[in-house]
Amino acid sequence: xxxxxxxxxxxxxxxxxxxxxxxxxxxxxxxxxxxxxxxxxxxxxxxxxxxxxxxxxxxxxxxxxxxxxxxxxxxxxxxxxxxxxxxxxxxxxxxxxxxxxxxxxxxxxxxxxxxxxxxxxxxxxxxxxxxxxxxxxxxxxxxxxxxxxxxxxxxxxxxxxxxxxxxxxxxxxxxxxxxx
Numbered sequence: 001x002x003x004x005x006x007x008x009x010x011x012x013x014x015x016x017x018x019x020x021x022x023x024x025x026x027x028x029x030x031x032x033x034x035x036x037x038x039x040x041x042x043x044x045x046x047x048x049x050x051x052x053x054x055x056x057x058x059x060x061x062x063x064x065x066x067x068x069x070x071x072x073x074x075x076x077x078x079x080x081x082x083x084x085x086x087x088x089x090x091x092x093x094x095x096x097x098x099x100x101x102x103x104x105x106x107x108x109x110x111x112x113x114x115x116x117x118x119x120x121x122x123x124x125x126x127x128x129x130x131x132x133x134x135x136x137x138x139x140x141x142x143x144x145x146x147x148x149x150x151x152x153x154x155x156x157x158x159x160x161x162x163x164x165x166x167x168x169x170x171x172x173x174x175x176x177x178x179x180x
Contacts, residue, residue, distance in 0.1 A: 008058030009174040010035075017169075018042050020050060024077050026085070028105070031056040034085060036074045039065045039169070047071045049089055050169075051107065058173055062107045067167040070114070072099050075123040078133065080150065084110065086133055092122035099162070100126065100135060102152060107166060111152045114160045 012020055022037035032055055039050035049069055053061040072089040080086050084102050091097040096119040101112035117139070124136040124143070137144040148154045 007176055008054070009176070010052065011172040011174060013170065014042075016042055022052075023074050026077060026079065028079060028083065032061065034077070036077055036085075036087065038073050047073075049074055049087075051103070051166075052171065053105075053107065054173075058175055060171060060173055063169045063171040064107050064166040065169055066109075066164050068165050069162065070097060070099065071095065072097065076125045078126050078128040080128065080133075081130070086126055086128070088123045088126040088135060090117075090121070090123035091119070093119060095119060096121055098123055098135075098137060100148070100152065101164065109164050109166065112162050112164050113148075113152050113154075114162045115156065115158055116160075 018040040020037060020039050022035045024036040026034045032053060035052040037050050039048045040046065041048065048065040049072055050065045052063045055061060070091055071094050072091050074087055074089045076088045078086050080102065084104050086102050087100065089099045096117045098115045098117055099112065102110045104110055121137065121139045124138050127134040127136065132147055132149040134145055134147055146154050146156060
């Protein structure tokens, strides 16, 4: 019918946060939403990978950013058969690089892999598969793909294993009706 059922705004402290851009939104089987993107802090104009998880009514479950990670943007994410998130990010246009990691529903990073690349190489998509996943990568006029097993392992030898620490970030929600 086109009736507005609910609408939620997420508010960030502009003394701390310069901007937030969500590049991926996923819904799990429980009807919870994952908003994935990039957060830029006012302090030093730092860019961080950012996650916000909310219930279907818009109530916040958690809001976290990768405090010590590289200056990357999330490009793609899928759910694993276990219900975890497999996230793909890159440093396109900056220092380059490719990052992929698995995160549990409660917001803990289970494992992470990072690879160096030219600044013009960019992550395209992570595709879920029954026995692992495929990472699709644009490597300047040539597409590349490689397979990872459920633990993120591949046959590539130039992987690094970054320790990524998540930090909570305060965010307020505003529920309203009547606007569309």
